[in-house]
Amino acid sequence: MPYLSAAFAAVPEVTPVPQPLQQQLGLQRWMVAQSPAMIALGARAQQLAGFNLPVLLLGESGTGKEVLAHIVHDCSPRRSHRFLKINCAALPHDLLESELFGYEAGAFTGATRTKPGHFESCDKGTLFLDEIGELPLALQAKLLHVLQDHRFTRLGGRQELFADVRILAATNVDLPRAMAERQFREDLFFRLNVFSLHLPPLRERQEDILPLTEYFLERYAAELRCPHRPLSPALRECCVRYAWPGNVRELENFVKRYLIFGEQAWLDVSPSAAPPSGNHAEAASQPGEGLKDVVHRVASEVERQTIARALEDCHWNRTVAARALNISYRALLNKLQLYQLGPSAAAARPIAH
Template sequence: MSRMQRGTSVKAQAKRNPQIAVLDGDPAILDYLNEILADRYAVSLFSDAAKFNQSLRETPAPDLLLLDWNIVENDSEENALGLLSRVRASKPTLPVIMFACSAELKEVVAATQMGAADVILKPFRKSDIDAALEQYLRESDKKTPEADVEEIPLNENTSFVRTCKRMREIESQCALVARADIPVLILGESGTGKEVAAMLIHKLSARSQRSFLKVNCAAMPADLLESELFGYEQGAFTGAVKSKPGKFEICNNGTILLDEVAEMPTVLQAKLLQVLQDGSFSRLGSRTSVKVDVRVIAATNVDIKAAIAQKIFREDLYYRLNGFTLKMPPLRERTEEIPVLSKHFMRKVAAKYECDPLPISPVLLQALTSYRWPGNLRELENTIKRYLVLADEQAIIDELHPWQRNGAASPSAEGSENDRSLKHLVKNLKGGAEAAAIAQSLEVSGWNRKVAANDLQISYKALLYKIKQYNLTPPPRKHQVSIEKAPGLDRAQSA
């Protein structure tokens, strides 16, 4: 029937032709697309989602993907939307064009909301395909490769930013467990990004189109938490004037995050165990059992083994929750991410308060990277927020390192306890001074790098390297912060 081998790349005529991947279960469509595209593009044809996923993992990503709405992954029943969300998460720059029939328009809107570049209605003509490929290949050409590599958008306000090896591993683990649909226990200090990791797992899972809900198990007394999680019937208690479903029911087919799970009252732990075992529970005041299909992710910042030893937390529940454990590293163990995270938070906060971002100077960056961040990423985010509002770099540096005001070095300079050596402190101070001198020279020369290199008596190449090393950026053209637009932004918000 078909002239090409499914799931394998059809040789491109010229090596530099743009790579187009097509995933469609209809062999006639694959034949037709190969016929009209193979003379200009390197076309890879897939009738099977699993083979496409494998190719995406093992070979360089194509320049564009044509994806049929009706494709289903055989083993997992994952649909095109699930596939789209995973492709968007792992290859955010890859433009995806969906094929759909007019009857599927409602669903297709969801696809565009999830980041599909365009939708082509079936039956299509050669000119429809040509026009779309030309437009999206041209647009993706303009994107800088580094623009997307550092963050995965999760919702309007939250992204998963990662650059270091350890966090890339966390990302791979999230992607892995997302597919397995097992309970996940996320451990880590406060503010390390446990909730963000839970959102990423949800986004990468086949449940991504369903709800993601968070319940803080430490925030309320046992009976309130029980009604919050499992709902209640009318008359179940004084004030229960009408029945109400709980979060588990509302979240059916979705993902629930049980935050601070180790602080869940023990009476409720048994009920949760039951839900994890067979998905069933009953609302307060009801004898009938409700069945749900909810993926449970639990998070805690306490030592859960100690909680088990103290009989505060049920051991059997721990084993049920712990289908997979994810350990979020504290920020002080991934200081190499601080420059990228600081810029990310600056962009995020500036967008929220509708003002221009402030530059993060090498001196400030040095202060940020050598602080120990007990409140982790949340504390860093709050610090950047304060910097944007105060627009006073020195105030932030003094806050982070009060002992340096008089010129003394920090007793807890960056890195581990072992890094307190004199050699390390000198290295830090030297780096800060060098960065400050370069920044000053760039400022004086109006960011003319040749002039600055000359002024500093280093080569142009060495200057470019140091600009990158110290993450120096030119100042923005204008900066105006309206404090009225940022209500409640004060020191009380700091971690």
């Protein structure tokens, strides 16, 4: 599958993971990368995987931070040990502390038996602290301690324990800002930020959109037992042009809906846009219509869709849209009237000039 480009072998100055290992690990299953930015990130992740130092994964929600964390683990010598993900935002402080560090019998009401925490159970492996920006301040201090010397105590315990755990941490929180607001410890930030990998939003790497779409189509057609349903050229274009604020996760969800509902699924992504009718052959097959009429009708439809998309892209600022379309402002107004175009109620935004 050409779209599953080998992020791990593409950068010559990086020693690639040997092919059999790459196959054995199933890395291609995990990360589709076609854009130079993602190929470079994949290579960098592989390069730093072997060093026993923390890695901080940054990027908007749904950009693939967890995918990359798996790659770091799988390319590291720890690959045969555990990869454990903890969501720091999902548990209340006390519970999170006892989950991470464990507790001794009698440490609190209900602690009838000693229970080891994730640090212990993940010895020699990788602990992925997701949403680290949400970690309570008291736990940040304890984590800092573990990062310094790999030592910690269970809740209610006295004995210092040692665990050989590599920490990967991810967040979509603006950590410098959280530090300025005293919500995140600076010393912890500098401990975690030995290596940082910043995943760009999908809108900044359009080259990845179609390869990801193809990958998800294939994967979910098999998983959901749906017939394979290729995207029409018009829908492909819509996918490439759309900004995907929910990033890869949003695209993935769209593909699942598309496999079930067909082109109507696009309405959930961009409610103001009619589902693209990309099948021009079908459009041409109306009985009794001459070639000239067909060409005119299809060209008008393409024109209408292009104008609508340009207006959407610039939030219905008609001056900017006219410039993007390379037509005069007046010509754009005429087209709006001709095609009866206006922002739909679903996407109601103030119309700007």
